[in-house]
Amino acid sequence: xxxxxxxxxxxxxxxxxxxxxxxxxxxxxxxxxxxxxxxxxxxxxxxxxxxxxxxxxxxxxxxxxxxxxxxxxxxxxxxxxxxxxxxxxxxxxxxxxxxxxxxxxxxxxxxxxxxxxxxxxxxxxxxxxxxxxxxxxxxxxxxxxxxxxxxxxxxxxxxxxxxxxxxxxxxxxxxxxxx
Numbered sequence: 001x002x003x004x005x006x007x008x009x010x011x012x013x014x015x016x017x018x019x020x021x022x023x024x025x026x027x028x029x030x031x032x033x034x035x036x037x038x039x040x041x042x043x044x045x046x047x048x049x050x051x052x053x054x055x056x057x058x059x060x061x062x063x064x065x066x067x068x069x070x071x072x073x074x075x076x077x078x079x080x081x082x083x084x085x086x087x088x089x090x091x092x093x094x095x096x097x098x099x100x101x102x103x104x105x106x107x108x109x110x111x112x113x114x115x116x117x118x119x120x121x122x123x124x125x126x127x128x129x130x131x132x133x134x135x136x137x138x139x140x141x142x143x144x145x146x147x148x149x150x151x152x153x154x155x156x157x158x159x160x161x162x163x164x165x166x167x168x169x170x171x172x173x174x175x176x177x178x179x
Contacts, residue, residue, distance in 0.1 A: 040069040044111050044122035048103060048129045051158060056129070060103025060110045065120060078118065086113050130156065134177030142176045 047062025065078045085096035155164040
């Protein structure tokens with residue numbers, strides 16, 4: 001199986017590392033779990049629907065489990081729809097509720113629900129909100145997308161800024177974080 005460097009021409013020139021840390025030395029401090037880049041691990045990505053502090057209690061609208069296997073150099077991403085009906089352990093009993101509502105109980109609860117659903121424990125988690133996503137896109141210098149159609153959209157409400165209207169042409173578009 002080729003690595004990304006082998007499979008994509010000039011891959012190393014097209015990426016930027018925003019942040020990194022050594023899992024082998026940091027793993028003992030993360031949730032008191034033993035981890036190593038030599039063993040497969042799973043990261044839960046939770047995207048919450050708010051601006052501002054990442055600690056804000058909110059629904060989890062993006063729920064992705066990313067399993068990394070360093071032996072095979074493969075990554076498996078499993079996305080579960082926010083409106084998927086699941087039992088929420090200790091909360092909903094035998095009744096099912098939307099996965100997004102587990103996020104209101106915290107990222108740990110969302111991880112428990114997904115662990116029960118898939119039988120895979122998350123080793124780590126990343127929580128991103130609208131502010132964080134905007135900052136990530138800006139740190140990357142923007143993103144390029146291809147739109148099949150011209151369209152106009154209104155941004156979500158940003159305190160102190162209000163709403164903004166964006167109009168985009170069809171074709172290749174370079175977007176910043178706000179866009």
